[in-house]
Amino acid sequence: MDLIDFPSMSRGDLRGLRMAIDSGFRDFTRAYGETLENIFHPIQVLLVFIENLLIDTPWVIVMAALAALVWLLSRSWKIVLGSVISLCLIGYFGMWDDTMSTIAMVAVCTLIAVVLGIPIGILMARSDRANALITPILDMMQTMPSFVYLIPVVMIFGLGKVPGVIAVVIYAIPPIIRLTNLGIRQVPADVLEAAEAFGSSGGQKLRDVQLPLALPTIMAGVNQTIMMSLAMVVVASMIGVKGLGQPVLQAINNQYFTLGVMNGLAIVAIAIIFDRSTQAYGKRLQKHLEAVHG
Amino acid sequence: MADAIHDIEIRNLYKIFGPDGASLVDKVKNGMSKEEIKSRYQHVVGLNDVNLTIPAGQIQVVMGLSGSGKSTLIRHINRLIEPTAGSVMFDGKDIVQMSQTELRNFRREKTAMVFQKFALFPHRTVLENTTYGLDIRKLPGKEAEERARRWISRVGLDGFEDSYPNQLSGGMQQRVGLARALTNDAEILLMDEAFSALDPLIRTDMQSVLLDLQAELKKTIIFITHDLDEALNLGDRIAILRDGEIIQQGTGEQIVLRPANDYISSFLRDVRRGHVITVRTIMRKGERSDTPVTLPHTTLLEEAARAMTNENTNRANITDAKGNHVGSVTLAKTVAEMIAPDDTEEVSLEEAVA
Numbered sequence: 001m002d003l004i005d006f007p008s009m010s011r012g013d014l015r016g017l018r019m020a021i022d023s024g025f026r027d028f029t030r031a032y033g034e035t036l037e038n039i040f041h042p043i044q045v046l047l048v049f050i051e052n053l054l055i056d057t058p059w060v061i062v063m064a065a066l067a068a069l070v071w072l073l074s075r076s077w078k079i080v081l082g083s084v085i086s087l088c089l090i091g092y093f094g095m096w097d098d099t100m101s102t103i104a105m106v107a108v109c110t111l112i113a114v115v116l117g118i119p120i121g122i123l124m125a126r127s128d129r130a131n132a133l134i135t136p137i138l139d140m141m142q143t144m145p146s147f148v149y150l151i152p153v154v155m156i157f158g159l160g161k162v163p164g165v166i167a168v169v170i171y172a173i174p175p176i177i178r179l180t181n182l183g184i185r186q187v188p189a190d191v192l193e194a195a196e197a198f199g200s201s202g203g204q205k206l207r208d209v210q211l212p213l214a215l216p217t218i219m220a221g222v223n224q225t226i227m228m229s230l231a232m233v234v235v236a237s238m239i240g241v242k243g244l245g246q247p248v249l250q251a252i253n254n255q256y257f258t259l260g261v262m263n264g265l266a267i268v269a270i271a272i273i274f275d276r277s278t279q280a281y282g283k284r285l286q287k288h289l290e291a292v293h294g
Numbered sequence: 295m296a297d298a299i300h301d302i303e304i305r306n307l308y309k310i311f312g313p314d315g316a317s318l319v320d321k322v323k324n325g326m327s328k329e330e331i332k333s334r335y336q337h338v339v340g341l342n343d344v345n346l347t348i349p350a351g352q353i354q355v356v357m358g359l360s361g362s363g364k365s366t367l368i369r370h371i372n373r374l375i376e377p378t379a380g381s382v383m384f385d386g387k388d389i390v391q392m393s394q395t396e397l398r399n400f401r402r403e404k405t406a407m408v409f410q411k412f413a414l415f416p417h418r419t420v421l422e423n424t425t426y427g428l429d430i431r432k433l434p435g436k437e438a439e440e441r442a443r444r445w446i447s448r449v450g451l452d453g454f455e456d457s458y459p460n461q462l463s464g465g466m467q468q469r470v471g472l473a474r475a476l477t478n479d480a481e482i483l484l485m486d487e488a489f490s491a492l493d494p495l496i497r498t499d500m501q502s503v504l505l506d507l508q509a510e511l512k513k514t515i516i517f518i519t520h521d522l523d524e525a526l527n528l529g530d531r532i533a534i535l536r537d538g539e540i541i542q543q544g545t546g547e548q549i550v551l552r553p554a555n556d557y558i559s560s561f562l563r564d565v566r567r568g569h570v571i572t573v574r575t576i577m578r579k580g581e582r583s584d585t586p587v588t589l590p591h592t593t594l595l596e597e598a599a600r601a602m603t604n605e606n607t608n609r610a611n612i613t614d615a616k617g618n619h620v621g622s623v624t625l626a627k628t629v630a631e632m633i634a635p636d637d638t639e640e641v642s643l644e645e646a647v648a
Contacts, residue, residue, distance in 0.1 A: 194413035197372055198427045198478065199402030208430070212417045 029155050040162045047108045047161050051242075054100035062100070063087055070273065074280035082276070086269040095244065095266045102233050102243035103270060109165055109229040113173040114222060121180025121218075122206070131181065138174040146171050146235050154239055164241035172228040179221030183214025219282035226274045230267060298481040298514040300385040302348040302371060307380035309366055309538070312337030315378045328537055340366040342538040344380070348531075350481075351512040355529030357519055363538035364518045365410075368486050371516060372405045373397055384482075402431050406475035410487035412467045414459040420446060420470050421455040427478035438477075445473040449503065465496035469503075476507070485517045489524065501527055522561055526550070526570050534558060546570050568596035568632035573612055576631050577621035583609035591620060599628050 009017075054062055063084065070083045090099050124131040150167050157163040187210050195209045211218075237245025244263045251260030310318050310331070318326075318337055328339045341363050348354040358364040369375040370382055373389055382389040384404070392400060406427060414423050421439065424446055428438035446455055449469040459467050468488060475483055485504075489497045501524060508515060519525050525532050526546040533543040542554035550570045553559040574591040587601050587610040602610050608625035 188413075190409060190411050190413040191415060193374060194407070194409060194415070195426075197374060197401060197405070197407040197484075198430060199398045199400075200430050201398060204430050208426075209415060213415075 025152065025155065033156050036156055037162070040157070040166070043108065043112070043165050044160075044162050047104060047165065050107060051101050051104035054104055055097050059091060059096060070277045073277040075284065076276075076280055079273075079276045079280060083273045086273060090266050090269060093262055093266075095247075095263060098242070098244045098247060098263070099266055099270065101241075102230075102245070102267070105161075105164070105168070105233065105236070105241060105243055106226060106229045106270075106274070109168045109172060110222065110226050112165070112169050113176050113225045113229070116169075117173045117176035117221070117225070118180050118218065121177045121221075122184065124177065124181040125184035125210075134177070138177060141170055142174045146232065150235075150239060159240035161241055163239050164236040167239070168229050168232040168236055171232050172225045175224035175228065176218070176221035179224070180214065180218050183217030183221075184210045186217065187213045216282050216286045219278060219285060223275060223278040223282065226278060227271060230271045230274070233267065298351040298512055300481065300514075301350050302482065302514065302516075303381075303383040304344055304346040304348070304367075304370070305381045305383065307341050307344040307367075307370060307382065308378045309340035309363075309370070309375065310337050310378045311340050319379045339538050340375075341370070341377070344535075344538070344540055346533055346540060346543065348514060348516060350514050352530035353508060353515040353517055353528050355517045355519060355525040355532045356535055357522065357525040357529075357532055358535035359520055361537075362535040364520075364535050365486055366538075367535065368484050368516055368518050371482065371484060372401050372407065402427070402478075404480050405482045405484060406478035406480040407484040407486065408468070408471045408475045408488040410490055412459070412464075412471045412491070414467060414470055414474070416459055419456050419458055420451060420462070420473075423459065423470055424473045424477050426474060441479070442473070442477050445477045446470075448476070448507070449473045465492050465500065468492060468500060472500075472503070476511075481514055483513045483515045485515060487518050487520070490519065490521065497524070498527075504528065522565060526565065534561075547572060547575060551575060566596075568599065569594060571595050571631060573598050573610070573623050573628070576627055577612045577623045579621045581622045582619060583611055583622040583624075585609040585611060585622075587611065588613060590615070595628050595632050598623065599625060599632065602628070 008014075066087065067080050067084050071077075071080050074080070087099075090096060120134065124134050146167060149170055150163070153163040153166050157166070191209060191213070192205065195205045200208070233241070233243055233245040234248050235245070237243065237249050244267050247259055247263040248267075250256065251263070308319050308322060309315070310322065312318075312335070314335075315337055318331060318335055321335075322331065322339060322342060328342070331337050331339050344367060346354075346356075356364045356367055366375055370377050371389070373382075373392070377390055380390065384400075387396075387400075389397070389400065415426065418426070421442055424442035425435075425438040428441065429435075443455065446452065449472050451466060451469050451473065454462065454466065459470060462470065468491075471488070475485075489500045492500060504515075505528065517525075517528055519528075529546055531543065532546055532549055533540050534549070535541070536557060542549055542558055547570055549558065550562055550565060550567055553562055571594065572591065573589060573593045573595065576595070577591070585602075585605075585607045587605050587607055589598055589601060589610050589612055591612050591614050593601075593612075598610060602608060602625045610623055610625075611619060612621045612623060614620045
């Protein structure tokens with residue numbers, strides 16, 4: 001027996017297997033592609049709506065609204081000021097429209113990730129079986145190279161915004177699920193017992209005790225999800241998502257150093273704005289834990 | 295105010311921890327020891343044939359060292375722990391047999407609990423913690439708040455309504471725990487080592503807060519403790535638990551005067567007997583002395599001795615609740631009873647036998 005080469009399938013068999021799966025999937029795409037596209041159409045509508053709203057509204061109003069949002073989250077003038085300055089620089093260097101597209105994209109992806117992720121996280125926290133089942137799927141989502149799952153997504157949806165959103169959500173949803181699960185599981189047992197002793201139902205325990213106490217952790221998950229969606233904009237631009245990723249991609253292809261750096265820095269700037277605002281918000285939620293009796 | 299009129303009757307209660315506890319109940323009933331269950335079946339006997347009647351409107355102390363099963367026992371009264379066998383009767387219903395909905399309503403309306411580690415909700419203010427029991431019963435916010443404020447004030451936390459638990463000291467946190475439980479206005483108050491985490495001065499302080507409240511509320515209180523002084527100070531009745539079994543129950547005085555076994559005697563060695571025993575138990579019935587001192591029969595020995603020495607006499611007459619003469623005591627007898635019975639005599643006897 002040959003111990004140097006691993007005994008593998010014959011080339012012909014392997015090709016046969018691959019072709020069988022591929023053609024099966026192609027048939028599936030042909031049969032259901034349109035139905036799936038219709039199901040996901042509302043995402044496209046929402047994304048286009050937010051994008052147009054951000055681009056068509058006068059920039060002063062958009063800037064004021066973003067500044068107000070940052071203030072509401074962070075309650076810190078420093079962060080608001082930093083945000084306004086970075087947005088001004090972005091606009092001055094001609095990246096306003098692309099930035100707005102990216103913000104719209106991140107907003108929609110984060111929204112979808114939160115709406116899907118928190119209930120899944122709650123489910124995992126309440127059922128050890130669900131936890132055991134979903135954890136490996138999350139591991140796969142986080143480690144599988146994103147280009148690999150782009151292939152079937154593009155096969156079904158073609159190029160465009162919707163496959164971009166799906167790819168980004170797959171990449172960005174694990175942290176919100178994991179941290180919701182973790183946050184709920186970390187609620188101290190004695191506090192839960194107290195809720196139980198006073199006759200709370202399962203729903204009341206979740207709403208009044210578990211979710212509020214898990215909220216700072218869940219916010220950390222939201223923060224991570226936003227950061228990961230931003231990290232995906234360049235990859236998503238390869239399948240036709242507009243925004244700051246496209247000029248970066250163009251710069252890579254043509255070796256335009258300055259273009260690449262400028263758009264890259266714009267991504268960094270909005271990442272920092274989002275990160276500082278959501279982190280400051282998460283910290284404010286933990287106020288009650290800070291004031292320790294002295 | 296919900297008057298406590300129903301006794302709690304615990305009958306043949308067994309708790310065997312482990313995946314297959316139910317199948318071992320018969321073995322425990324037939325006398326298999328805790329150690330044998332542990333080594334042969336890897337199950338832990340938590341409670342072993344507990345029978346206890348907790349009288350309505352009184353403080354029942356359950357005392358034991360750690361691992362004796364006292365915290366397990368109190369959790370059977372609101373079924374935070376499912377028993378392996380037995381029943382807990384209250385107002386004609388068996389708590390053990392209740393459906394989930396019945397149990398939830400029972401917990402909401404009939405019980406309230408105070409915890410050793412306070413178990414306050416860290417994200418809720420003192421006021422919001424206190425209204426918790428009423429919130430989950432969906433009482434109108436205004437009424438809940440009114441009732442909560444009253445109890446916050448009663449436990450002496452005026453002005454701290456909007457503080458968070460972390461901003462308060464341990465003693466204050468447990469006052470919040472007490473206010474939270476009292477606001478529920480339930481017949482049964484479960485107190486699981488409620489004062490054990492507090493330092494000694496604050497602990498005595500909280501004990502008097504509880505006694506003052508109880509004088510007026512007359513709730514059925516189950517109080518768990520490992521501290522004998524606390525048990526004697528608070529308990530109308532005391533049950534002593536060891537290895538999941540009740541080894542003696544009665545009033546503090548009964549236990550101090552007649553400890554059921556050496557284990558309990560060893561506990562009692564450092565007790566201030568004069569602070570527990572009343573003159574009623576040591577008086578000579580019917581005897582009348584020529585003395586200026588007359589004491590009611592519930593007088594503690596310490597107080598009686600003080601009264602006699604103050605009057606420079608060595609005898610006192612004793613009257614019952616109606617003021618009728620029932621007997622008398624001597625100073626010598628009073629002081630002798632205050633000192634722990636000397637066990638050197640027994641030892642020397644044993645030596646003599648050996």
